[in-house]
Amino acid sequence: MYYIKDIIKNINLVIGCDIGCSYCYARNNCKRFRTIPDFSIPTFFESKLRLLDNNKHSAYLLTGQSDLSGWKDNWINKTFEKMRQNPKTQYIFLTKRPEKLNISSAPENAWFGVTITTAKEKVRISELFENVKANHYHLTFEPLFEDVGKLDLENIDWIVVGTETGNRKGKSISKREWVLNIINQAKAKKIPVFMKEDLLGIFDENEFIQELPKSFLGENL
Numbered sequence: 001m002y003y004i005k006d007i008i009k010n011i012n013l014v015i016g017c018d019i020g021c022s023y024c025y026a027r028n029n030c031k032r033f034r035t036i037p038d039f040s041i042p043t044f045f046e047s048k049l050r051l052l053d054n055n056k057h058s059a060y061l062l063t064g065q066s067d068l069s070g071w072k073d074n075w076i077n078k079t080f081e082k083m084r085q086n087p088k089t090q091y092i093f094l095t096k097r098p099e100k101l102n103i104s105s106a107p108e109n110a111w112f113g114v115t116i117t118t119a120k121e122k123v124r125i126s127e128l129f130e131n132v133k134a135n136h137y138h139l140t141f142e143p144l145f146e147d148v149g150k151l152d153l154e155n156i157d158w159i160v161v162g163t164e165t166g167n168r169k170g171k172s173i174s175k176r177e178w179v180l181n182i183i184n185q186a187k188a189k190k191i192p193v194f195m196k197e198d199l200l201g202i203f204d205e206n207e208f209i210q211e212l213p214k215s216f217l218g219e220n221l
């Protein structure tokens with residue numbers, strides 16, 4: 001079984017987010033390590049752009065400690081410029097507020113996704129398509145608070161499913177049937193699915209499906 005962080009490394013170009021999810025581990029990390037004084041004010045670490053030149057891994061997550069909707073336009077433009085200089089590497093963004101984005105010319109190697117935790121949040125899929133014109137789209141279902149029901153997975157290139165981690169009071173544990181509902185719909189559309197390691201215990205190791213888009217498969221795997 002793979003740990004997703006061993007395959008897709010984080011480069012935290014931006015730290016901070018004002019969405020305020022109760023389960024946010026990034027905010028807790030920030031408090032613990034005092035990376036920035038106020039997590040609700042996103043901060044751009046421009047000097048980290050050079051890390052995008054590291055092609056040791058085939059894919060990097062750029063929003064591990066932020067939400068793309070909190071990035072300023074010039075931060076996005078500078079990041080896109082660097083991504084275009086590294087066309088073989090894939091760069092992944094996630095958001096919970098796709099309605100706030102306005103991206104009309106993303107680099108070919110950019111992957112844009114939304115997080116969905118409830119059935120109501122499925123609207124984020126169409127909002128993502130409306131506001132971000134890109135070549136690759138993905139979805140993350142983590143944490144899950146309920147069965148998300150039927151999904152429109154047209155033009156989705158990758159799906160990640162997990163469960164809430166940490167020790168939060170009121171923590172939501174994904175139910176097997178919620179996860180299987182998502183996986184079965186993805187399989188019907190032949191979309192690669194990655195079950196995160198946190199699902200171990202809810203699923204046996206031999207039930208794990210850990211698929212990646214072809215362009216994420218580097219020499220390390």
Ligand code: SF4
Nearest residue numbers: 017019020021024066
């Ligand atoms: S969107 Fe992400 S970074 Fe922002 S508060 Fe929620 S979990 Fe934290």
